[in-house]
Amino acid sequence: MGLEALRQKILLMASRAETAVNQSVQSLVQRDFNLAVKVREDDNIIDQFEVEIDEMAIVLLTKAPLASNLRLITVAMKVSQNLERIGDEATKIAKRARDLAQEPPVKINLDINRMAAMSLKMVKDALDAFVQRDSAAARAIVPRDKEVDALNREIHNQLAQHMTENPDTIGRCLHWIVATKSLERIADHAKNIAEEVVYLCEAQDIRHTAQKT
Numbered sequence: 188m189g190l191e192a193l194r195q196k197i198l199l200m201a202s203r204a205e206t207a208v209n210q211s212v213q214s215l216v217q218r219d220f221n222l223a224v225k226v227r228e229d230d231n232i233i234d235q236f237e238v239e240i241d242e243m244a245i246v247l248l249t250k251a252p253l254a255s256n257l258r259l260i261t262v263a264m265k266v267s268q269n270l271e272r273i274g275d276e277a278t279k280i281a282k283r284a285r286d287l288a289q290e291p292p293v294k295i296n297l298d299i300n301r302m303a304a305m306s307l308k309m310v311k312d313a314l315d316a317f318v319q320r321d322s323a324a325a326r327a328i329v330p331r332d333k334e335v336d337a338l339n340r341e342i343h344n345q346l347a348q349h350m351t352e353n354p355d356t357i358g359r360c361l362h363w364i365v366a367t368k369s370l371e372r373i374a375d376h377a378k379n380i381a382e383e384v385v386y387l388c389e390a391q392d393i394r395h396t397a398q399k400t
Contacts, residue, residue, distance in 0.1 A: 190256060193243050193263050194318065197270070200236035201314050204270045205307060207233065207277035208373060212303040215284035215366055223288060226281035233274035240267040262387040266317060269376040269383075273310065276369040276376075283362040293359045295349050302338050302370050309335070309377035316381060322388035328381035329393075335374035342367050 207226055214223035244264045252260060287293075309331055316325040346360045385393050 190247065190259060193240065193247065193260070196236065196240050196243060197263055197266055198314070198318070200233065200240065200267060200270050201310070203229075203233050203236065204273045204277070205310060207274050208280075208303065208307055208310075211277040211280035211284060212299065212370075214281055215287065216299055218284075218288045218292065220285055220288040223281040223285035227278050227285070230274055230278045233271055237267045237271040240264065258387050258390065262317075262383045265383050266314075266380050269379045273373050273376050276372050279369045280366045283366040287359060287362050290359050293349070293356050293363065295345060297342050297345060297363065297367075298338065299342070299367065299370075302335065302342065302367060305331070305335050305338065306370050306374040306377065309374050310380070313377045313380035313384065316384045317387070320384070320388050322385050325381040325384035325388070326393075329378050332374050332378040335371055339367050339371040 207229065210222055211226045213219065214226060241264060244260050247260050248257070309328055312324065312328050315321070316328065343364055346364055350357045350360045379394075382392075382394050385391060
């Protein structure tokens with residue numbers, strides 16, 4: 188068991204997390220109760236990946252790795268932590284999808300698919316940057332989080348207006364607000380992964396700094 192095995196395990200975990208997000212959004216948009224339930228039931232698979240990655244990393248750390256490999260191992264643990272949280276957000280979306288599937292649909296056009304695509308593309312690009320150790324690509328991902336934030340605000344404003352005009356839809360609209368907040372949080376976790384990649388490549392911590400590009 189070595190660094191390559193650790194990387195491969197993270198990629199498997201990432202694939203599961205991306206699938207969970209895709210399925211949760213699909214269940215939300217298509218009002219698919221059974222798929223929503225499946226996403227929630229599968230969350231423990233992603234949790235188990237995090238446990239296994241932590242165990243692999245601890246074994247590797249006991250071998251007194253070189254400084255560059257030490258960074259890789261610690262970053263891998265943080266990447267898996269963010270992937271686990273992405274899985275948690277997918278589960279939250281699925282919970283709202285399950286509840287909404289049992290209610291009449293809200294007649295409002297929301298750009299959920301675009302928001303989901305933006306968030307998932309950030310996740311994919313951050314993981315590609317991790318695998319390729321591409322600091323420049325990782326830095327380019329960080330500001331994209333603001334685009335997702337802006338779209339989230341736009342959707343929330345739409346929902347707020349709809350609730351004002353249609354008070355009977357308040358409960359259902361609140362489910363949508365929570366679901367889109369989870370998509371925004373997924374983008375946050377992708378940004379976190381990108382920032383860890385910069386640390387991996389440059390040994391520079393750019394979290395909480397004004398100049399990230």
